Amino acid sequence: MKILITGAGGLLGEALAARPPEQWEVVALTREELDISSAGTVREALERHRPGLVINAAAFTDVDGAETRPDAARAANTNGPRNLAEETRRQDSILLSLSTDYVFDGAKGEPYDENDTPAPLSVYGKTKLAGEEEIRRLNPRHFIVRTSWLYDNRGASFAKNALELARNNEEVRIAEDQRGSPTYVPHLTAALALLAGSENFGTHHIAGSGGASRLDFVREIYTRLGISTPLAAARTSDFPRPALRPANSELATARRDAIELPPWREGVAEFVRREAAGKDGEGG
Numbered sequence: 312m313k314i315l316i317t318g319a320g321g322l323l324g325e326a327l328a329a330r331p332p333e334q335w336e337v338v339a340l341t342r343e344e345l346d347i348s349s350a351g352t353v354r355e356a357l358e359r360h361r362p363g364l365v366i367n368a369a370a371f372t373d374v375d376g377a378e379t380r381p382d383a384a385r386a387a388n389t390n391g392p393r394n395l396a397e398e399t400r401r402q403d404s405i406l407l408s409l410s411t412d413y414v415f416d417g418a419k420g421e422p423y424d425e426n427d428t429p430a431p432l433s434v435y436g437k438t439k440l441a442g443e444e445e446i447r448r449l450n451p452r453h454f455i456v457r458t459s460w461l462y463d464n465r466g467a468s469f470a471k472n473a474l475e476l477a478r479n480n481e482e483v484r485i486a487e488d489q490r491g492s493p494t495y496v497p498h499l500t501a502a503l504a505l506l507a508g509s510e511n512f513g514t515h516h517i518a519g520s521g522g523a524s525r526l527d528f529v530r531e532i533y534t535r536l537g538i539s540t541p542l543a544a545a546r547t548s549d550f551p552r553p554a555l556r557p558a559n560s561e562l563a564t565a566r567r568d569a570i571e572l573p574p575w576r577e578g579v580a581e582f583v584r585r586e587a588a589g590k591d592g593e594g595g
């Protein structure tokens with residue numbers, strides 16, 4: 312099947328484009344090659360390439376920046392999915408679009424499944440949720456995949472920042488009052504390949520299994536890598552940021568046809584193995 316990937320210069324898009332499943336014929340387009348916020352450009356690209364499936368990995372992901380640039384966030388996160396949904400529907404093709412745990416407010420004391428009601432706290436979360444709604448409205452042949460706390464051996468991520476912090480500080484302070492589902496990108500790309508080959512349309516939560524606080528996550532990375540920089544527990548309020556984050560955005564699934572990822576610690580183990588081997592995730 313011919314697959315068109317948007318946002319191919321980003322963390323997830325680049326990983327998907329670098330190691331696609333064998334059966335995929337991939338057209339991977341960066342923001343410069345396809346700006347999804349322009350309806351005309353989306354139509355032109357989809358008419359030229361005629362993909363059977365579009366994977367939308369493009370997004371405005373600067374959670375704090377979105378607070379002061381809501382129009383830019385809306386253009387990519389709401390109008391982009393709308394344009395892709397409209398055009399894939401017109402061509403009778405499928406849209407798989409990524410969404411986020413930040414559609415939830417974090418007040419639930421347990422993990423969130425697909426039946427929970429979103430209530431985003433930030434402009435980023437609101438624009439992503441509005442993008443989901445446009446897709447549901449416009450193309451029934453869709454997969455909306457909510458994921459959480461992505462990291463890989465290349466690209467920018469919280470995990471990579473934590474390694475940088477250990478190199479440059481005598482002590483590292485990490486929030487212990489934010490819970491989520493750390494998701495290793497190679498685990499997610501494998502799941503997306505399976506999902507894309509199915510007809511299990513609708514909304515899916517796909518993230519590393521089990522929950523972790525930011526501090527648990529960093530502790531696991533440091534311990535496995537033998538990093539001895541002391542770690543100290545902090546509160547989210549110790550690091551004031553423009554956008555509110557959910558205190559708990561751990562994802563679970565209620566779907567019978569769910570594709571479950573390995574426990575998040577297995578993702579860290581694989582991440583650490585590659586870091587230690589000096590691999591950036593490309594090739595073997």
Ligand SMILES: NC(=O)c1ccc[n+]([C@@H]2O[C@H](COP(=O)([O-])OP(=O)(O)OC[C@H]3O[C@@H](n4cnc5c(N)ncnc54)[C@H](OP(=O)(O)O)[C@@H]3O)[C@@H](O)[C@H]2O)c1
Nearest residue numbers: 318320321322323342346347369370372409411458460461
């Ligand atoms: N990273 C996480 O922890 C996380 C967690 C939950 C959900 N997600 C979701 O997962 C998906 C992939 O995220 P990611 O981490 O790979 O993000 P990323 O690294 O920021 O990549 C997003 C890519 O989209 C591009 N882009 C922005 N606006 C665009 C537009 N109008 N048209 C085309 N491309 C555009 C960006 O280009 P520029 O860099 O040039 O702007 C960037 O290359 C997103 O839907 C995100 O919301 C991510």
